[in-house]
Amino acid sequence: MALTIQSPGSAAISGPSQYLTFELGGEMFAVGTLNVREIIEYGPITHVPLLPASLRGVINLRGAAVPILDLGVRFRGERTLQTSRTCFVILEVQVGSVRKPVGIIVDAVSEVLEIAEQDIEPSLSVGTEVRADFLLGIGKLDSGFVLLLDIGRVLSLEPIEVLANLESLLPATA
Structure with a gap:
């Protein structure tokens, strides 16, 4: 199966775009709202042996196994504390011809913001533990800055084949 991850925000940014902002490790991040499927309360994660450390396991979301990525591990090598x-x-990523849900753990969701193209600076690798290639840019806000994640790139280095096949790990529930 051909696996590709497409992030609607990974193309050139043009015009105002909406972003869901969230906190992680004392920093403010954002993902394009076109990637966001839903936000749910933190709950039990089923451990799956032999996954990379940043893939914490799966959750059962209405009968579907949804892989959960810990961005704290991915960015800083430290688990996100509950x-x-x-x-x-819960984000949606393109896997082959199908959109699949993938969850990320965040410290707290903040708000949805509209950020104009002129308020987005190119990403820099200074002042943050996040790799510059994981960022679309840095959004300038009245209250500071927000790191705009290219979620397609953040996920692209994970073994996505594992993500695509995790649905078989949890029994379906009615």
């Missing part, structure tokens, strides 16, 4: 505000952001 608090009362920790949640899963």
Whole structure:
């Protein structure tokens, strides 16, 4: 099966775009709302042996196994600690000809913001632990800056074949 990950935001950014902002490790991040399927409360994660450390396992979301990526491990090598505000952001990525859900663990979801093209600077690798190639750019806000994630690139280095085949790991529930 041919596996490709497409991020609607990975093309050239033009005009105002909407982003879901969230906190992770004291930094503010954002993903394009076109990638976001839903936000759910943090819950039990089923461990799957032999996955990379940043793939924590799967959750059962209405009978479907959804892989959960810990961005804290991916970016800093440290697991994201659960608090009362920790949640899963369920994203959709293109796997072959099908869109598949993939969850990320975040410290807290903030808000949906519209960021104009002129308020987005090219990404820099200074001042953050996130690799510059994981970023679409840095959004300038009245309250500071937000790192705009290219979720397609963040996920592209993971063994996506594993993500594509995880549905068979959880029994379907009615």
